[in-house]
Amino acid sequence: MFNVRIAGLVVQTVMTLVCVTASTAFVAAQQADDIFPFPVSVFELDNGLKVVSVDYDSPGIVAYYTIVRAGSRNEVEPGFSGYAHFFEHMMFRGTEKYSTDAYNAVITRMGADSNAFTTDDWTAYHIVASSDALSTIIDIESDRFRNLKYSEEDFRTEAGAILGEYNLNFSNPVALLSERLHDRAFLFHPYKHTTLGFLEDVQDMPNHYDYSLEFYDRYYRPNNSIIVVVGDVDQAELERLVAESYGPWERGDFEPNIPVEPPQTRERTAEVTWPNPTLPFVMIGYHAPAFSDQTVDMPTLDVLSQLLFSETSPLYQRLVLDEQVVDLVTGGAVDQRDAPLFTIIARITDPSKVDYVRDAIVAEIDRLKVEPVDPDVLASTKSHMRYGFAMSLDNPSSIARTLSHYLQLTGDPETVNRVYRLYDAVTVENIMHFATVYFPDTNRTTVTLTQEAQ
Amino acid sequence: MAFLRIVCVAALSGWAIGCSGPEPVELDTATRIGLRTPGSPLITLRVAFRAGSIEDPTGKNGLAALTALMVGRGGTETNTYDELATALYPWSASISAQSDKEVTTVVGHVHRDHLEPFYELFRDLIVSPGLADADFSRNKDFLTNAVVSTLRGGDDEELGKQALNALLYAGHPYEAPAGGTELGLAAITIDDVRAFHAEHYTASNVLVGVAGGYPAGFLTRFEEDVTSGLPPGAAGESPLPSPRALEGLEVLLVEKQAIATAISIGFPIDVTRADDDFFALLVAQSYFGEHRTFSGLLMNKMRGDRGLNYGDYAYIENFIQDGGTRLPAPSIPRRQQFFSIWIRPVPHANAHFALRQALWELERLVTSGLTSDDFDATREFLLNYSKLYVQTASRRLGYAMDSRFYDTEFFVDEIQARLPPLTVEDVNAAIQRHLRFDDLGIAIVTTDAEGFRERLLANEPSPPTYNAAVGDDILAEDEEILDYQLAINADRVQVLPVEEMFREVR
Numbered sequence: 001m002f003n004v005r006i007a008g009l010v011v012q013t014v015m016t017l018v019c020v021t022a023s024t025a026f027v028a029a030q031q032a033d034d035i036f037p038f039p040v041s042v043f044e045l046d047n048g049l050k051v052v053s054v055d056y057d058s059p060g061i062v063a064y065y066t067i068v069r070a071g072s073r074n075e076v077e078p079g080f081s082g083y084a085h086f087f088e089h090m091m092f093r094g095t096e097k098y099s100t101d102a103y104n105a106v107i108t109r110m111g112a113d114s115n116a117f118t119t120d121d122w123t124a125y126h127i128v129a130s131s132d133a134l135s136t137i138i139d140i141e142s143d144r145f146r147n148l149k150y151s152e153e154d155f156r157t158e159a160g161a162i163l164g165e166y167n168l169n170f171s172n173p174v175a176l177l178s179e180r181l182h183d184r185a186f187l188f189h190p191y192k193h194t195t196l197g198f199l200e201d202v203q204d205m206p207n208h209y210d211y212s213l214e215f216y217d218r219y220y221r222p223n224n225s226i227i228v229v230v231g232d233v234d235q236a237e238l239e240r241l242v243a244e245s246y247g248p249w250e251r252g253d254f255e256p257n258i259p260v261e262p263p264q265t266r267e268r269t270a271e272v273t274w275p276n277p278t279l280p281f282v283m284i285g286y287h288a289p290a291f292s293d294q295t296v297d298m299p300t301l302d303v304l305s306q307l308l309f310s311e312t313s314p315l316y317q318r319l320v321l322d323e324q325v326v327d328l329v330t331g332g333a334v335d336q337r338d339a340p341l342f343t344i345i346a347r348i349t350d351p352s353k354v355d356y357v358r359d360a361i362v363a364e365i366d367r368l369k370v371e372p373v374d375p376d377v378l379a380s381t382k383s384h385m386r387y388g389f390a391m392s393l394d395n396p397s398s399i400a401r402t403l404s405h406y407l408q409l410t411g412d413p414e415t416v417n418r419v420y421r422l423y424d425a426v427t428v429e430n431i432m433h434f435a436t437v438y439f440p441d442t443n444r445t446t447v448t449l450t451q452e453a454q
Numbered sequence: 455m456a457f458l459r460i461v462c463v464a465a466l467s468g469w470a471i472g473c474s475g476p477e478p479v480e481l482d483t484a485t486r487i488g489l490r491t492p493g494s495p496l497i498t499l500r501v502a503f504r505a506g507s508i509e510d511p512t513g514k515n516g517l518a519a520l521t522a523l524m525v526g527r528g529g530t531e532t533n534t535y536d537e538l539a540t541a542l543y544p545w546s547a548s549i550s551a552q553s554d555k556e557v558t559t560v561v562g563h564v565h566r567d568h569l570e571p572f573y574e575l576f577r578d579l580i581v582s583p584g585l586a587d588a589d590f591s592r593n594k595d596f597l598t599n600a601v602v603s604t605l606r607g608g609d610d611e612e613l614g615k616q617a618l619n620a621l622l623y624a625g626h627p628y629e630a631p632a633g634g635t636e637l638g639l640a641a642i643t644i645d646d647v648r649a650f651h652a653e654h655y656t657a658s659n660v661l662v663g664v665a666g667g668y669p670a671g672f673l674t675r676f677e678e679d680v681t682s683g684l685p686p687g688a689a690g691e692s693p694l695p696s697p698r699a700l701e702g703l704e705v706l707l708v709e710k711q712a713i714a715t716a717i718s719i720g721f722p723i724d725v726t727r728a729d730d731d732f733f734a735l736l737v738a739q740s741y742f743g744e745h746r747t748f749s750g751l752l753m754n755k756m757r758g759d760r761g762l763n764y765g766d767y768a769y770i771e772n773f774i775q776d777g778g779t780r781l782p783a784p785s786i787p788r789r790q791q792f793f794s795i796w797i798r799p800v801p802h803a804n805a806h807f808a809l810r811q812a813l814w815e816l817e818r819l820v821t822s823g824l825t826s827d828d829f830d831a832t833r834e835f836l837l838n839y840s841k842l843y844v845q846t847a848s849r850r851l852g853y854a855m856d857s858r859f860y861d862t863e864f865f866v867d868e869i870q871a872r873l874p875p876l877t878v879e880d881v882n883a884a885i886q887r888h889l890r891f892d893d894l895g896i897a898i899v900t901t902d903a904e905g906f907r908e909r910l911l912a913n914e915p916s917p918p919t920y921n922a923a924v925g926d927d928i929l930a931e932d933e934e935i936l937d938y939q940l941a942i943n944a945d946r947v948q949v950l951p952v953e954e955m956f957r958e959v960r
Contacts, residue, residue: 060841115780157922164764277603277607312536384546387568
């Protein structure tokens, strides 16, 4: 199937090269209250590939991100968890034009910082390099996204690296906790498994070369991808190069049938043990709302996470500073396309206080349902979030990554500004209301981890 | 102050409105470095003290780290830690401290909207920290938990690196982890912290730095506040003996329940950024095992060709990755460095082979060196890649302060200047002078450490198991590697349960 599609693309390339145009292009108008401080330009090819560029004064350096809107959320078939991440690895396994060695040689000569990462919802391939190298970057990146070709032997060999990554992550008890929490909290949705996948699926990966080709065919398409470019680039040249190199990339139409998670109706719990020295942990998850830049639900929960767990919060001051029964307590939810978990983790310094700490966290959440937060504290929290955002944008790569995060959610660069306007709109009443809506006991899953008895 | 060229008096106090002509230039001095970018809204402050774990008294390993934590996560004489955190919070400003073997650094980040009130707090933390009883037990427990829980039970790779450090520097001031040992931390009192602070956080021992969009005159004020606010102290650095000579392949096996085997290999080298040979070795290191890139030979041959693990890298100095980047973190300079190979966790069944392959490749590097093509490609890579080191003002400032430690020009400028005249012969000669494959330390974190010890001593062939068929060229290499004889020094093989690691300096 893969070879047929490649052959088809070769034909398609010849046909479309002559008529590639950017179908739309505009510079987003900035508003006075925009949180994102840099000019943004957007254009889209006829095949649906969107390109978002940010004019940022970074003399001589460019960050080039390719977003594929596929992550472990898209791993819907049982037994095939972890393939979005696996595929991220395979994207470095070469094409007919640039073999693995040739691709690496180009990256090496550029002196580029090149890597990739996978999340629940998206996969990103990023390069930071001299802006002089932009045409080379576009050449090698467009080639592998359109023409990836790897052998079954390469696929099976790379499975060893995947297992290695699983192994290094799972020497940490938090990885086990998180895996167990998601497995327990979700019954059907692919968020049930971590991005790395279940161990038995990881171990079985070498046997499923054909499925990896299917995954590529489904999701590595221009209308499922976005390119983000930040730095010192000539916009007209960027548009010309992208149109030339990505124009022949063939649009796809696969729509995954992602199972809908039913509402959780009773509290769930689990206990795990760790075979090596460790302090106990407790991890709690509540099903939270899916991302939206139109409603205030998720922004309210982001504010709530600050009110609950920042260093200035009453809970932190009590458990960490005064009683010193935990040395780590934090929580929050990641913006995700489907409803994620609002996850809380605490490491308990006294093994006899696990239940005490869990109950203290739950009691503090319950308090915020009924006691209005001090408006000054709310204002301070909003200020913290705005300045935290501003201070994170200090280099091309962090800017590209931040914008990519919002683009993978909605495809719209204006989302980042909308979200921060929603943060500003969060009220004392919102906090009490959404704490009540999203944090009932029946929506909670709790996992504790203790050291295995010797 | 003598170095300040005063053009506009108003600018000194931050009131530049109405002035004409160029802004005052605050030149760097022996105790300050400024990297001003007026257009940036962000400001980073760094204060480095020439003090680290080598100054820990006998039996109190962790005192330098705990003192740093009492500054970075403590209050001032007039503000509790809670009050400080509450003040910083709406600005999203941060203050942290880190301590390594020889240098402790306090770092502050703030938006220019809040520089003035932030600076008042930051300055007080430096010149008049609270070092309060109320913060002591919390910070001491934090460091203790980092050793007894996180290091022993939650991070096999870091455990392997720290085990290698303990092996290479046994009996040397570098031996203990910079964060301390279990019993060393237990022995420290709040009075020890106050005494350490009084002795080492001094004007003769300090370098201040600021980068970003700070106003004209700020650097001078910062330097004067710090140097006049701290006790004068005594100049001079602690003596540092040479590390012991390794005898053959010395092995430290750490026994624990591990899902895979983590391996670190290394030996001390007599080269730092202050030496000419550093730059030749930098090319060799990058060719052999550039951190987390596919430009390194180990990564390509062990992960890429064979799928043994997630990655395999090499270093010519202590290396910590800077946050989410793959670039070297600043503020960990040392007078003595070591060469190391980091083999990320390998399935137990392939661990013996992976160790053999890393050492086999090292022998080939030492005996054959780089080809001209390898040299050209690697040098070009480094000349471009090193430009990415300084994408943020904070890291650029950190490197500049490290260069002061080594008494060199700015690190990245040195790379740009030193690499072009290098030849492949220079690099291969430096390899010959400084790298080796015989007297090494090997730290292994694994399950069934005793069984691994027996396999190492038996030196029997250790064929690998692969997921996929590999090419004939790889199979031919494997035939050599799987029976590559390791000259293990049987008298220098230790097996320790993880619970005994880092209890105290042995």
